[in-house]
Amino acid sequence: MRRRHRKLIQTPELDITAFMNLMIVLVPVLLLGMVFSQVRTIELDFPGMAAGEAPLAEDFRLSVLLIAGGLEVSDSDRGLISALPVAQGQYDFDGLRELLVRIKHSVPEKTDVVLEVAPGIDYQTLVTTMDTLRSYKTVVAASVVNAELFPDVSLADAAEDRVLAVVTTGGAR
Structure with a gap:
């Protein structure tokens, strides 16, 4: 008899x-690749107010336009505040900063701004503009600090055919 072995x-x-x-x-890698973004748009229609009266922070809607021709600062009520054209291939970020500081002094509670960017604006210009909108360097107690301007920046697309408005000389508040 043969024995069967089980395997x-x-x-x-x-x-x-x-x-x-x-x-x-x-x-x-997947966690680092996630995009965390927040897109906000603010409508710019707002009823008029008396001349010389400072707008309320909730009612004042500041908008900065960044196009190839320069920078425009406007609000929803008074329209164009100032136009800063490109000079010798450079944007006038110092002029923008000075104007924004004056606006911040008249409306200190305001923290948001809409940045309208035209197509074709390079990334470094966009980042420099956003940094200019957010803060500025000032001296406090014998040390240089970054003071807050408008830290809540909302991005919007500007029209491709948009041109810089007429340059104003006394457009500050």
Whole structure:
């Protein structure tokens, strides 16, 4: 009589080392690749007020236009505040900063601004404009600090065919 031997069937071990290595690398890459963005738009229609009267922070809607021809600062009530044309290929960020400081002194509670950007504006110009809108350097107690201007910047698209308004000389508040 012949004896039948049963073959020992072993279940192979599940090797998940490669999969775990993949997960260890993939999870941080996916987390870093996520885009956290917030897009806000503010409508710019607002009823008029008496001349010389400072607007309320909730009613005053400041808008800065960034186009190839320069920078425009306007509000929803009075329209154009000032136009700062490009001079010798450079944007007038110092003039913009001075104007925004004057506006901030007249409406200190205001923290938001709409930045309208035309297509074709390079990234570095956009970042410099946003930095100019957010804060400025000032001296407090014998040290240089960044003072807040309008830290809540909302981005919007400007029309492609938009041109710089007529340059004003006394457009500050």
